[in-house]
Amino acid sequence: MANAYSNTNGNGRGYVLEAQELRKDLQMGEVTVHALRNVSLRVTQGEFMAIIGPSGSGKSTLLGLIGGLDTPTSGRIFIDGQDITNLNERDLTRVRNEKIGFVFQFFNLIPTLTALENVALPIQFAAKRKYSPNKRAKELLEMLGVGDRLHHRPSQLSGGQQQRVAIARALANNPPLLLGDEPTGSLDSGSSEVVMKALRDVQRHMNTTVILVTHNMEVASQVDRLVTLVDGHLAEDTDPRTTAQIAAARMLREKRATGEIPMLPLEGR
Ligand SMILES: Nc1ncnc2c1ncn2[C@@H]1O[C@H](COP(=O)(O)OP(=O)(O)OP(=O)(O)O)[C@@H](O)[C@H]1O
Ligand SMILES: [Mg+2]
Numbered sequence: 001m002a003n004a005y006s007n008t009n010g011n012g013r014g015y016v017l018e019a020q021e022l023r024k025d026l027q028m029g030e031v032t033v034h035a036l037r038n039v040s041l042r043v044t045q046g047e048f049m050a051i052i053g054p055s056g057s058g059k060s061t062l063l064g065l066i067g068g069l070d071t072p073t074s075g076r077i078f079i080d081g082q083d084i085t086n087l088n089e090r091d092l093t094r095v096r097n098e099k100i101g102f103v104f105q106f107f108n109l110i111p112t113l114t115a116l117e118n119v120a121l122p123i124q125f126a127a128k129r130k131y132s133p134n135k136r137a138k139e140l141l142e143m144l145g146v147g148d149r150l151h152h153r154p155s156q157l158s159g160g161q162q163q164r165v166a167i168a169r170a171l172a173n174n175p176p177l178l179l180g181d182e183p184t185g186s187l188d189s190g191s192s193e194v195v196m197k198a199l200r201d202v203q204r205h206m207n208t209t210v211i212l213v214t215h216n217m218e219v220a221s222q223v224d225r226l227v228t229l230v231d232g233h234l235a236e237d238t239d240p241r242t243t244a245q246i247a248a249a250r251m252l253r254e255k256r257a258t259g260e261i262p263m264l265p266l267e268g269r
Pocket of ligand 1: 026027028033034035053054055056057058059060061062
């Protein structure tokens with residue numbers, strides 16, 4: 001017999017992330033805020049996606065659940081095939097260290113450590129160490145275009161450089177999933193572009209799945225998949241480039257229909 005999850009009845013297998021009917025209620029005194037109302041999502045390895053939506057629509061809440069920073073009120077979350085919904089704090093910490101890299105708006109680098117030391121640190125702490133910390137850190141920083149800043153401290157780096165160091169740190173243990181909450185939120189447009197290019201390189205070369213929360217439409221237009229949250233619901237799930245093409249084609253058709261721009265010789269027959 002079909003169970004309650006018959007319409008989403010996956011077990012996470014084949015997906016780097018599967019979220020099933022996630023709800024998150026938050027208590028504000030007497031009032032219950034329904035931050036997420038019923039969000040289901042499947043993401044395959046190597047996708048490059050963004051989550052957008054108005055302020056308060058639940059973006060950070062969703063990212064926190066996906067990243068195992070918080071637990072849902074109901075629903076299930078699978079990361080790389082593993083059900084993380086009911087893990088205890090110790091096991092959840094292990095999943096976070098091995099499977100998930102985080103990047104934040106304000107970089108969160110350790111100010112007293114150099115770029116190299118910041119990136120090497122999570123490798124030194126890995127339970128099953130797969131890499132030589134300094135060698136791996138150097139390789140990652142070189143890949144992200146900051147290989148000439150190994151011994152600089154965060155205060156001696158620009159915002160774009162600091163964020164690339166933070167991305168290198170997030171990738172230190174080669175997680176399948178990289179999550180960013182407004183990773184370009186405190187950068188000017190030039191640095192933002194450099195960071196977006198770095199994230200795209202990571203996705204292409206390491207096949208890392210990248211999920212970004214953003215308010216920036218320039219950032220949102222560059223991803224392959226755009227998920228829109230409205231009031232805790234998943235309102236839309238599209239390829240923004242296809243959407244832009246469809247919108248442009250529609251506009252062209254309308255302008256031609258009104259005679260605002262001329263028809264092509266073979267059109268309209
Ligand atoms: N700790 C909390 N306690 C109570 N309510 C909360 C808490 N954190 C968030 N909320 C509420 O949950 C809803 C979703 O918040 P969330 O931070 O996920 O929004 P967001 O989409 O990330 O917004 P923004 O774009 O402003 O960052 C909001 O209505 C918010 O007020
Ligand atoms: Mg937020």
